[in-house]
Amino acid sequence: MTEQVIAAIDGSQFAEGVCDYAAWASLALEAPLTLVHIVDNHAGAPEAQDLSGSLRFGAREKLMEELSALDEQRARVNREQGKLMLEAASARAVEGGVSAPTLRQLNGTLVETLVALEKEMRLLVVGKRGETDHQASGHLGAHLERMVREMHRPILMVPRAFKRPExxxxxxxxxxxxxxxxxxxxxxxxxxxxxxxxxxxxxxxxxxxxxxxxxxxxxxxxxxxxxxxxxxxxxxxxxxxxxxxxxxxxxxxxxxxxxxxxxxxxxxxxxxxxxxxxxxxxxxx
Structure with a gap:
């Protein structure tokens, strides 16, 4: 299997930088580029409250059905948003000189899913913060800290704007x-x-x-x-x-x-x- 440059694409303000640095690395290394969007349907979901003590069985059953429908709707929206992000990232990479990047949308948690891709990976490109990380200035998300500890491939952490390294x-x-x-x-x-x-x-x-x-x-x-x-x-x-x-x-x-x-x-x-x-x-x- 040919090792690839894998770029983790999300809806954060670092996505364009990730795409541009990944395209640069793909061309320099002469390695295929794969753009990955990971759908974690549990990330950012509000904590469920136990309302069983204050609701009659029929009302509780109806509420659980409605919450399940909302979960399904959120998952569908997340998938559609991810597809749009991947298409936009692909167009940007092609504009940057990459021919036919591979697009993959995967379900799971971020770090575990990326670790599972290690055998295919020559370089992983990620933003300084992901879309689910705290957006306060200077904060580094726990996701990246875990990647540094758990992954065994080079990781390129990038800022928002691309500048060709000299x-x-x-x-x-x-x-x-x-x-x-x-x-x-x-x-x-x-x-x-x-x-x-x-x-x-x-x-x-x-x-x-x-x-x-x-x-x-x-x-x-x-x-x-x-x-x-x-x-x-x-x-x-x-x-x-x-x-x-x-x-x-x-x-x-x-x-x-x-x-x-x-x-x-x-x-x-x-x-x-x-x-x-x-x-x-x-x-x-």
Missing amino acids: QVLIAFDGSKTAKKGIEMLARSPLFVGVTCHVLIVGSYTAEHRSELAWALGTLRDAGHHVQGEVRAGEVDDVLQAYEQENAIDLLVMGAYGHSRIRHLLVGSTTTTMLRNSRIPVLILR
Whole structure:
């Protein structure tokens, strides 16, 4: 089975960004694009109240029938809305240069359904927040946190508006799995022609300098333009400062290892960097 770029399309304000970044990745990776809309008929449904103590049997039976009919109507509306969203996303992707994206509408909960698609997936593209997540500024939905923990494919989390990446920052901790990430990026056609920055957050030690030299050399040998630094400080603060100073368009981080970068992603401070990021974040597993 050919691995695909899979984009999770919903009715949120991030849907256009998801579509545009997915089209870019599909073309760069020369991988088919599949646009997926997941219908979760229980998401956002009001909590049912137990009215059995205050209703006669006949009235209660009628109420349950009416609620069942409403559920069916809501499910039908959700499916129709999803089909319209997929058609609009497909037209946008074709406009972006993708030929014949596949459209799929699936029933189930978001994370479990996407996990079931992992074997077909080369890259998953999702919005920073989904349509059912809290819309307050800076909030990162629990769905994305669960994806980071449970999925084993790269996840590209994107903002609302697309900008073709030209300056990519790789947060590197020198671990064995982080080195595998560098080697994977070196081989990937996704970042051909862009400048790859490698940043180690930590003390300026001989070990860190050696690790940085290895990462830059690996990327350079693969034909990438590279630059990098070792900087001390708090991970999120250092990464954000480097992003601003170097006009970074996309951040690559790994949900691996045992460093402070791992704890940023899968520890108690998971949302800090992702929540504050105004650029796409590619999470490697």
